[in-house]
Amino acid sequence: MLLAFRCALASERVAATAIEANEFPQLSQELGVFAVPRIVVNGEPRWDGAVPESEFLRRVLAA
Amino acid sequence: MPLLRPEEETKVRKWFAELEQPVELLVALGPEETPRAGSGDVDFGADMIRVCEALAELGERVTCRLEEEPEGFPRFPAVSIRPDGRDAGVRYDGLPWGYELGSVVGAIVEAGREEPTLRPDSVTALEELDRDLVLDVFVTPT
Numbered sequence: 001m002l003l004a005f006r007c008a009l010a011s012e013r014v015a016a017t018a019i020e021a022n023e024f025p026q027l028s029q030e031l032g033v034f035a036v037p038r039i040v041v042n043g044e045p046r047w048d049g050a051v052p053e054s055e056f057l058r059r060v061l062a063a
Numbered sequence: 064m065p066l067l068r069p070e071e072e073t074k075v076r077k078w079f080a081e082l083e084q085p086v087e088l089l090v091a092l093g094p095e096e097t098p099r100a101g102s103g104d105v106d107f108g109a110d111m112i113r114v115c116e117a118l119a120e121l122g123e124r125v126t127c128r129l130e131e132e133p134e135g136f137p138r139f140p141a142v143s144i145r146p147d148g149r150d151a152g153v154r155y156d157g158l159p160w161g162y163e164l165g166s167v168v169g170a171i172v173e174a175g176r177e178e179p180t181l182r183p184d185s186v187t188a189l190e191e192l193d194r195d196l197v198l199d200v201f202v203t204p205t
Contacts, residue, residue: 007189007196009151013194020155023096041197053182
C-alpha cells in the first residue's frame with residue numbers, strides 16, 4: 001500500500017487510495033476482490049499481491 | 064483500549080517528531096455502506112475519529128480535522144493524508160485498524176518528508192507521466 005502512496009506523493013498526476021474491502025463489499029464485489037492487496041488502475045483490476053518497487057512502477061505505467 | 068502498544072507508540076512518536084513538514088489528517092464522515100457480515104457492531108465513523116485524533120496526539124506536526132461529506136470523497140468514513148494541508152491524492156477509505164493502521168502511519172511519515180522516497184528512476188518515470196493515474200488498492204485489516 002505504501003508504494004502506491006509514495007507514487008501519489010511523488011507525482012501530482014497520481015492519486016492513491018487504500019480501500020478496506022470488508023467495509024465496502026459492493027465495490028469489492030464489482031471489482032472481483034477475492035485476494036488482497038488487489039491493485040486497480042484507473043478503474044481496471046490489474047493484479048493481486050505485493051511486488052517490488054520497480055515491478056510496481058512497470059505495471060502501473062504500462063496500464 | 065489504547066491505539067498502540069507502548070513500544071509501538073514510542074516508535075511512532077519518534078517518527079512523527081522527525082517530520083519535515085506538517086501533515087493534516089482530514090477525516091471525512093458521511094453515510095456508510097453496510098459492511099460484510101461479521102464486522103460486528105463497529106461504529107466506523109466514531110472509530111475513525113478516535114484513531115485519527117489519537118494519531119494526531121503522537122506528533123506536534125500531525126493535525127486532525129473533521130468534515131461532513133466533503134467534496135471528492137465517494138466513500139465514508141475516509142481519511143485524506145495531506146502534506147502541509149495539501150490534497151496530494153493520498154486517501155484511506157474505511158477504518159484503518161489492525162495491520163492497516165501501519166499503512167496510515169507510514170503514509171503520514173511519507174507525507175511529512177519534503178522529498179519523495181522512491182528510487183530516482185521511479186521518480187523520473189512518474190515526472191514524465193503524460194496522463195493521470197488513479198490507483199486503488201484493496202486491503203483488509205488482517
